[in-house]
Amino acid sequence: VASTESELIERYFNGLGASRADVRLGIGDDAALVQVPPEDELVLTTDSLVEGVHFLAGAPARSLGHRALAINLSDIAAMGASPAWALLSLNLPSAEEAWLREFALGFGALAQRHSVALVGGNLSRGALAITVQLAGLVPRGQGLRRTGAASDDDLYVSGSLGDAAGGLACLRGQLALPASDAQFLLQRFEYPEPRVALGLALRGVASACIDVSDGLYADATRLLKAAGAGARIEIGQLPVSAALRAAHGSNAWRAALAGGEDYELCFSAPRARAAAVSAAAAQAGCAVTRIGTLVQSEGIALHSGNSLIQFSPSGFDHFRD
Amino acid sequence: VASTESELIERYFNGLGASRADVRLGIGDDAALVQVPPEDELVLTTDSLVEGVHFLAGAPARSLGHRALAINLSDIAAMGASPAWALLSLNLPSAEEAWLREFALGFGALAQRHSVALVGGNLSRGALAITVQLAGLVPRGQGLRRTGAASDDDLYVSGSLGDAAGGLACLRGQLALPASDAQFLLQRFEYPEPRVALGLALRGVASACIDVSDGLYADATRLLKAAGAGARIEIGQLPVSAALRAAHGSNAWRAALAGGEDYELCFSAPRARAAAVSAAAAQAGCAVTRIGTLVQSEGIALHSGNSLIQFSPSGFDHFRD
Numbered sequence: 001v002a003s004t005e006s007e008l009i010e011r012y013f014n015g016l017g018a019s020r021a022d023v024r025l026g027i028g029d030d031a032a033l034v035q036v037p038p039e040d041e042l043v044l045t046t047d048s049l050v051e052g053v054h055f056l057a058g059a060p061a062r063s064l065g066h067r068a069l070a071i072n073l074s075d076i077a078a079m080g081a082s083p084a085w086a087l088l089s090l091n092l093p094s095a096e097e098a099w100l101r102e103f104a105l106g107f108g109a110l111a112q113r114h115s116v117a118l119v120g121g122n123l124s125r126g127a128l129a130i131t132v133q134l135a136g137l138v139p140r141g142q143g144l145r146r147t148g149a150a151s152d153d154d155l156y157v158s159g160s161l162g163d164a165a166g167g168l169a170c171l172r173g174q175l176a177l178p179a180s181d182a183q184f185l186l187q188r189f190e191y192p193e194p195r196v197a198l199g200l201a202l203r204g205v206a207s208a209c210i211d212v213s214d215g216l217y218a219d220a221t222r223l224l225k226a227a228g229a230g231a232r233i234e235i236g237q238l239p240v241s242a243a244l245r246a247a248h249g250s251n252a253w254r255a256a257l258a259g260g261e262d263y264e265l266c267f268s269a270p271r272a273r274a275a276a277v278s279a280a281a282a283q284a285g286c287a288v289t290r291i292g293t294l295v296q297s298e299g300i301a302l303h304s305g306n307s308l309i310q311f312s313p314s315g316f317d318h319f320r321d
Numbered sequence: 322v323a324s325t326e327s328e329l330i331e332r333y334f335n336g337l338g339a340s341r342a343d344v345r346l347g348i349g350d351d352a353a354l355v356q357v358p359p360e361d362e363l364v365l366t367t368d369s370l371v372e373g374v375h376f377l378a379g380a381p382a383r384s385l386g387h388r389a390l391a392i393n394l395s396d397i398a399a400m401g402a403s404p405a406w407a408l409l410s411l412n413l414p415s416a417e418e419a420w421l422r423e424f425a426l427g428f429g430a431l432a433q434r435h436s437v438a439l440v441g442g443n444l445s446r447g448a449l450a451i452t453v454q455l456a457g458l459v460p461r462g463q464g465l466r467r468t469g470a471a472s473d474d475d476l477y478v479s480g481s482l483g484d485a486a487g488g489l490a491c492l493r494g495q496l497a498l499p500a501s502d503a504q505f506l507l508q509r510f511e512y513p514e515p516r517v518a519l520g521l522a523l524r525g526v527a528s529a530c531i532d533v534s535d536g537l538y539a540d541a542t543r544l545l546k547a548a549g550a551g552a553r554i555e556i557g558q559l560p561v562s563a564a565l566r567a568a569h570g571s572n573a574w575r576a577a578l579a580g581g582e583d584y585e586l587c588f589s590a591p592r593a594r595a596a597a598v599s600a601a602a603a604q605a606g607c608a609v610t611r612i613g614t615l616v617q618s619e620g621i622a623l624h625s626g627n628s629l630i631q632f633s634p635s636g637f638d639h640f641r642d
Contacts, residue, residue, distance in 0.1 A: 003640060004640060005640055008640060024362060024464075025464070025466065028467075029400070029466055029467050029468075030366065030395075030396040030397075030399035030400055030467070030530075030531060030532055031364045031365055031366035031396045031397060031399070031400045031402070031457070032364070032365045032366070033362045033363070033364055033400070033459070033464050034362065034363045034365065035362055035363070035461075036357040036361075036362075036363050038359035041345060041354045041355065041356055041357075042354070042355050042356070042357050042363065042456075043352045043353070043354055044352055044353045044355065044406060044408060044440060044441060044454075044456065045351065045352035045353070045408070045441055046408040046409075046410050046441060046442055046443060046452075046454055047410075047443055048410045048412065048443060048445050048447075048452070050412055050445050050446065050447035050448075051447075052447070053445055053446050053447055054445070074351075075351040075352045076351075076352060078351035078352070079350070079351055079352045079354070081352070085365060087365055087366070087367040087454055088367075089367050089368075089369045089410075089452045091369065091371055091450055094640075095640040119365060120365060120366055120367060121367055122367060122368055122369060123640070124369050124371050124374055124375070125371065125374050125640070126369075126371035126372075126373070126374055126448065126450055127371075127447065127448035127450070129412055129447055129448070129450055131367075131369070131410040131452040133365075133367055133408055133454035135363075135365065135456070136352070138354070140356075143345075143346070143354050145346065145350055146349075146350050146351070147350075209351075210351060211351055319324060319325060319326055319329060319415075319416040319444070319446070
């Protein structure tokens, strides 16, 4: 006998993630009840993974559970907030329990590490699609925003860029690489590590922040537009992994600018806070690289030393490909 | 030139719904920032509509916008809470702007009426599916729950039952009715009115509450199981509209017990609060009917006067049909 929606939720999702004292009522009622500290603002975000768009058919369920939460954690990280409570909406063609078990393992392990409690959601039949809503907390007025960067601020990015897109290219058979390089890139695509600790450490340090989901060029452009500014970026400064360099050689910077799904943070800070940025990176245990400087003229000017470099942006967009 | 995801969000969703002073940062950043009053608990819920499961292909976009929010408002209503902030995840096969305009009209009108601000979300390509997350507020400790009903409490339901299922049957050509009856039932399916005002009025009055989404029999059973109790329900007391009676005659009570998607509230209250229940119904401007009484033995016993009536439940379930 197949299981009902309620039985599946009870079996795989009830109690998933961290146990939090501020959850008054979790899964199993019409809605969850949670307690927000009076000194905090509430941070709300949602993001989805759709088969054929954000992942290939047959993608490992454990990776999907991880990624569905990670892409939301990354939004919370970009606000400098602490993640707290998640809701999960899962559309499945059929109730394959092995799939659900693996999905819950991926989701639950990442939720545990970031103290996130799964407090509700729903299962429905449908084409495979996963939507997570994540709520977080940030002391009132201290949230990081896309707006706030000033001309002459430095521009930074965490981690390395373009790896996830490289991993996807490996999956598609578009990149032939030594196994260790391919594995590194694949791991970066399937199990991105949202920069929550870095976001927290950047409160009071970064002047503006955005997460890199559509590619650095596209997301940095959003931060710059919000500031009414542009940036001069040194392509030699773009952080590129050894695996991506093995894949793309001297063109690795192009892959770093265009590749999406890295879930790194791109942020600005006044020059005078350069030491504070380094301290935040050290505190978070996360590499941070200064890639350029904000300028008054609009757009991104790519430099290699004194040479201006041409680049056609092609950030991913769902409705204009 | 087709529009980008950002342009579509800006055009159809930015500023949708009510304008709320507690929204510090709405659509356009990595996440929204909102302010929760210190005396309140936060209520979190999510629910989805999937094409082919919750609605037929070609369903009017305005109805879908309304229903996607209504099904979440109904969960908030069942908690006795005030709705506040919504997030919307929309998977669309293509960006048809006429569809988006109608969807936004349906969503926006209902959001306005219930003081809900749309503060974030995302658009993705994919099979048509709509997920809404709704956050609400309830004074600490005053939220209504599924648990809490006691033996000898009275059992109530709002509005009339089975109409939405009747409307869907009309759409499918399974019910032939006079136009005015069909229109009434269709309206109940396409534009359900969540009982938010009733939920608020039932705080401190109802001992337990659940919304009726899968059919009264299925949802009342959940409330009763949470109480470790059963109920004696008088089938002659089940509230049935004139249109549903026109459709099903003396079997209308079966349709009332089994039909889903009505989004009425089913709740219990001690006999001593019967006058308070009437006052709550009057305050909310919403019909409420006493349909039975909780008993110590498990399950639902259906009575017609002194006769025990047989009924095979068939509440909708996604993974066991």
